């Protein structure tokens with residue numbers, strides 16, 4: 001270890017999953033300088049996936065989600081204090097409490113926040129919720145435990161679907177409204193979206209697809225009572241969950257000269273931050289939900305992922321990168337994601353965007369247990385398993401190898417006919 005490395009100062013902005021794993025990777029790679037993690041939330045890093053699953057049903061307490069540390073970090077924690085600005089010229093970040101921190105290496109891991117309901121007045125009504133933080137999940141758990149007459153979930157993405165699932169587990173009537181013709185259509189296409197939608201319908205979720213919530217009405221005392229849909233229909237609901245996706249936390253980078261917007265902070269293929277001229281700042285790396293980077297598996301298309309395992313892998317990469325600038329090559333991990341809905345395990349590898357074909361490779365949607373593979377221009381680009389994760393690693397290898405599509409012939413449990421279906425992306 002050189003003397004200059006020992007004397008250096010590393011700052012991690014964002015004390016979530018990526019911030020924690022990135023800080024650990026820095027240490028593991030031999031960084032012995034000072035290390036400070038700054039987090040806007042008052043908590044040590046915690047795990048978000050249980051917040052829309054087991055915390056809502058009461059199986060896990062929200063404060064039991066603290067992430068384990070895998071090594072002593074010997075770090076200073078500045079929690080409950082947001083970073084408000086980045087001065088790259090002087091190598092400092094400014095904090096909301098008026099103080100500032102000098103850095104030689106900076107890891108940006110500020111993640112995302114829940115997209116707010118577009119009408120702020122309606123969004124503030126009692127009974128209107130979203131899920132991103134521990135506090136959000138605690139508030140929702142309390143509201144669910146009080147026994148609402150009907151829950152309305154706005155948005156049929158993964159969080160919205162998990163919310164609907166939690167309601168049914170608790171025996172609470174729930175309606176899910178989604179503007180596309182099927183839930184999860186944006187990520188999985190309408191073909192698979194219809195399959196997932198049918199699973200929800202069979203378990204008592206009232207699915208209202210192809211329509212939008214236009215506005216939320218209150219009872220005159222500030223509590224939501226119903227929603228008005230675009231076609232004129234109304235839904236009586238005393239609990240509304242807004243699940244409209246996420247916005248990246250990049251506002252604090254305004255004026256820093258880095259290339260960042262609501263879609264993420266731009267990075268090069270290694271993970272270094274790019275400035276607005278496209279130049280690398282080799283003191284600054286980014287990881288997790290906030291980072292937008294060119295993925296080599298997808299022809300260098302810039303992607304920003306919101307996947308737990310990606311946050312871990314990219315943070316570990318970024319920590320190594322910041323510890324030893326020569327030690328790293330491009331970040332190329334295959335994206336993976338999982339979700340649990342109605343006790344059904346849904347997993348995916350790769351990215352479906354741009355898919356032009358879909359095959360059911362094993363099992364059958366009718367049986368509720370299958371594995372589907374997405375292809376593009378004759379190559380495997382993604383796979384989805386529904387209660388059938390056992391074979392997924394084999395397809396992950398095919399996705400990583402950009403293997404020919406349709407994939408693997410002669411697998412067990414394979415349907416006799418495997419037509420290539422339109423995945424249903426518009």
Ligand SMILES: Cc1cc2nc3c(=O)[nH]c(=O)nc-3n(C[C@H](O)[C@H](O)[C@H](O)COP(=O)(O)OP(=O)(O)OC[C@H]3O[C@@H](n4cnc5c(N)ncnc54)[C@H](O)[C@@H]3O)c2cc1C
Pocket residue numbers: 013014015016017018019038039040041047048049050051052081082083084109110111112113131132133159249252287288289290305306307308309311336337338339340
């Ligand atoms: C309810 C929920 C369920 C999920 N379920 C799954 C799942 O089943 N499977 C899956 O693969 N993924 C899931 N995810 C996604 C996964 O949790 C995220 O991909 C992961 O949390 C990303 O980690 P991160 O550290 O990049 O961001 P975050 O977890 O968002 O952490 C970023 C941290 O930075 C802080 N911060 C923001 N701005 C500032 C600032 N200016 N200064 C200081 N600190 C700041 C934030 O407060 C936050 O604590 C889920 C997410 C949510 C919200």
